[in-house]
Amino acid sequence: MPDEEEQVVIKVRDSGPYKVTGPIRLTDADGVEIPLPDDGRAVVLCRCGRSRTTPFCDRSHACRPADTAVVHAGLPAPEQGAPFLPGPVFAAPFHFEGDGGDGDDAPFYGRYANPTWAGWESALGELEGGEAVAFASGMAAASAVLLPLLEPGDVLVAPSDGYYTLRTLAERQLVPRGVEVRYVPTRADAVRGALEGATLVWLESPSNPLLDVLDIAAVAAEAHDAGALVAVDNTLATPLRQRPLELGADFAMASAAKQLTGHSDLVLGYVAAAEPERAEALRTWRTTTGSIPGPFEVWLAHRSLATLGVRVERQERNAAAVAQLVADREDVPWSRWPGLGCVVSFDLADADRARRFLSAAKLVAEATSFGGVHTSAERRARWGGDDVSPGLIRLSVGVEDRQDLLADIARALDVAGA
């Protein structure tokens, strides 16, 4: 029995593959022993609440604070003369003798496995509190959840105001095969109203580009009661600010091209699953469709992950200041920052004014995407995929000096005029 300090938390779930092993006793507050279910329905949560597989807090991985985890997660144990992060492994076939079989899990071909993926996936799994599978892009990751899961007659509930390529995917790949897609805005009551008969509920909170948020835990519980699975696009918050699996989601998916890696130099994605069987199904999908990440991008991503904590801290402080600046200006009719993340959206009412702002700002690179260390922005309506005002600016705040950035944005707003 662990001592008071090392007490583990045990939750019983309706389903799940986890078994309680080891000398664990479950007691109520008075110390009266409660028998553990012996049918495998028990999940052992680490005291930190994040690890579902490690019954005791050994301070080695899941129990460390996330700011420490981003620096160390997925790295091998220190070895004399070895680098902290081993270099990328480039291989199509690996040397592999014999017929394989039980216990021989050495990589044999680069579409199935790559040692560089393993460290990155272990880091993502630790951060999201599940089992992570890396993909070639965020859309490859989203496809790996949606396409194998949804069959004719199934119902997908998806955001009408989230990342628009998800809707394109649904329209081009799901609707033609007989999946019903119900689009709802990112509001709990709207999702709730669409749950009847749903197979999968896809959430994006904060949503991109209008930064709406909803109570993921409440919506996930209701979706599960209605018999649906729940996936959350966690791109904007990153697992440093939000862990959807802990909030009850079955999948946490993200584009790793954004703040997670932060240097605007790679495209990757991932899905973390709460249940190992679902992670296994995602790996099978990746292997058979070939939507695999390149080892060099994965290595770059893992290298960049170490600074996620400091980048998030700096970018959020800068974003809060930019949000205050635009909120205080009478010539900015609408603005929003959800209190986390690096994206501030604001409306300059018409397209010309937005264009004047973008060309006047010297520290704000005109570019799509978000989350990088360089401040960037775009007039979101230029792509035509979102139902937004022609003057909507989605601004991603970087790590530049705050006063410098504020002065540049204020000056560009002055130049843009009313």
Ligand SMILES: Cc1ncc(COP(=O)(O)O)c(C=O)c1O
């Ligand atoms: C919220 C969100 N989800 C998913 C994606 C898709 O990711 P990727 O571009 O890596 O395919 C994006 C990309 O812009 C995004 O903003």
